[in-house]
Amino acid sequence: MEFYNNHKVLFWTALVFFLFLTLQIAILPAFTNQTVYKPLPDAKPLTKDEAAGKAIYVENGCIACHTQQVREVEMDKVFGSRPSIPADYAQNHRMDVWRNTANLLGSERTGPDLTAIGERQPSSDWHLLHLYQPRAVVKESIMPSYSFLFEEKDYLQKGDIEVKVPPEFLKDKFKKIVPTRKALQLVAYLQSLKQTKLPEGVKPPDFLYKKEIKKTAGGGGAADLPDGGELYTANCASCHQASGEGLPGAFPPLKGSPIVASDDIDVYVNIIMGGYTGRPGYGPMPAVGKNANFTAEIVTAIMNHERSSWGNNAKPVKLEDVKAVMDKIK
Template structure:
């Protein structure tokens, strides 16, 4: 009973018990996990600009609408090439000594998952337009406009990053939309979000619970597959009606490239991107980023050539394969 009557012994014992239990239950397992788990080979640390962009992402509560985790269900194939692994988050560091950092995995998808958005949508021009006003590129978007990350200048400096915003979105202001440093930092972070490929010989986790096959409304299977590829990879810039956005992204409806006979240029643009016209944003190498096969490229071309009133010649995977082997490492024509 003397022990319970001696407050010094009592509180000392309680403190030691608390510290020991904390080490056993929290600290030791955390150290074990840290020493036992590592990021995947090839995973790159955030650049200084991307790290600043992550802080802006956190400060604006973007995680409330966007997750950063691909689950092992079939519907998540549209967000990544494989389900997320613990190793994808192994290189997340503390903000500083006193503060932990959010993993940003999120809990819901009011907006799309961003795990692999750096591959799905690597275009800096598109991301800047989207931040300025999401409705410019996605009419149904409920995302708020981050126009405060931009300024409007009548005479931009040579060092300014000018955003190609279509007419009618400046609310009476005159001049050019210029991205601030914070906007560029945020885009740098978004473009850094890429799934790292698994080491050779390591099978990726499978996707479960397959969705029902989409209705093709009488279209040929190749064209229907091309529509899905277009929706997932091209529609955000070129729009569902194929008319693009004036001053931002070119139309595919009636395009001489889409309807022409120069398949080498066409396939080269899909695989290697394109940057030849100052009035439009830079197109990223979508086909290379997404590892398109000849079947996927052929399906995409056939869809674009048979949609929006286009009536171009259909192609086969065999002829696309020959061209892909030639243009794969060759930059698209300027």
């Protein structure tokens, strides 16, 4: 067999075969993908600060613990309203001839998926505090502190944003914690992570292995509502804490709150849906309900959970009353 005895023929045959496979398996499919997959119509490109924040995200190895891919399984439903599709990543382009732009899909979930963290947690105050000291907002967190992205100052200067850090997490309680530009850019990137809505009439892929959704009795037993405790944990506990006690100087308590206990639910519903900026000593609350497309059933379930937990003993609100307030908001 002359073929196996001639090293030149063997080498060039293997090289040509390798190049052919590379062309067929890697290069041509990549060109096809660029042609077929386009960004969704409502997809927004990253701003200058958001793009800089993405580079900081890569620089600090956040991809080691966080994914950005919602899989087609029911357990991933907490991370996005639908499974991820190729079009979600179609806005990424090469940085130059030599460098590609990572999709940051990740493969580990030591921390939660961040595909839609900008929707799940739109509060910049929360993100800044979480970066400075993760255990201030999530007691069990194993995420390292990124305090090097912040400065300690004796006095605030014009344009400074103070991070409201609980006293027990401060080395010097008289110091003011101020984010650097890098910290603000990283938060801007995290807040930009949202799932773009599919075009009207396009059905998203189904989540597989669906589990039974818990129901609780609605106000007066007239309707079945989602589980308010689960909804509170998913949407509210990161700021107001599982105990409902909030964080002093950062997020107000719901335990013993007169707004939560009030029979006049208009303000209560408006705060959940549209946010609130008027409480002295606390940062603005984002429009959690609006951002997450809360239905009247979700709002009612959360309100009833808050009104009956942590020693709160207010009477349940009725679904029809919440619907009436939400109709006025629209």
